[in-house]
Amino acid sequence: MRQCLKSTYYKNTMTRNYLIILFLSLSIPLFAQKFEKAKNGKSFDCVILIHGFLRSSKQLKNMGDYLTDNNLLVFYVDYPSRSNTIQEVSKSYLSPIVQNNCISKFNKIHFVTHSAGGIVLRHFLKENKIKRLGRVVMLAPPNKGSEIADFLSGYNFVNTLLGPILMQLKTDNSSFVNNIGTPNFELGIIMGDSSNDPISSMIIPGDDDGKVSIENSKLNSMKEFLLVDRTHTFIMDGVEVQKATLQFIKTGTFK
Known part of the structure; x- marks a missing residue:
């Protein structure tokens, strides 16, 4: 037995x-x-994901996995946001990913950004021309700044703690974010209208996602705009957001 x-x-x-x-x-x-x-660039496109201020690439992992499952090769930009300016992030962290992993290797190079990652990309594409540039999806971008940055940057110890990017995200006309210029790439913006931060929402005029007002996320040059019932922090994890992002990358529309 x-x-x-x-x-x-x-x-x-x-x-x-x-x-x-x-x-x-x-x-x-x-x-x-x-x-x-x-x-060899025969069958696949490259998608570069850029996280936001005080975040890391881990926050975009679910989005990256979804795009990977749909035959897009994903690369992540990881940067320490408290010790660098937007210009430094663009040059030292985003540029190497583009140059070493995507240039001349893929049909198209697309970008998906969250929050201040969109501002990093706007600066990068202003300074660098990409022949195979595809489409860009920005999630909850502070394209005209954030009133939260206005409020927090009024305290010197906060500026010291959070670093130079905070000042660059202010809403005044002289701020960095309002002097980058108008994007000339195919852009879709997805913005949330739900907040889990009532204190921040009290500071922000109008409807917001807890960190950025809906109005300040928009750009005149954007091709499409999609509003979803999501908060700023977790917008990238929404199934409808992931589907819409893929749809825009593939077709140039959220519809």
């Missing part, structure tokens, strides 16, 4: 190991073939 059980165990183990080896032998060549096509 014991010998029989032992024999059955070994058979089951061998069968399981065989299936694992078979799966790997089939999947690895397919993945390699897919990546090789992507490197």
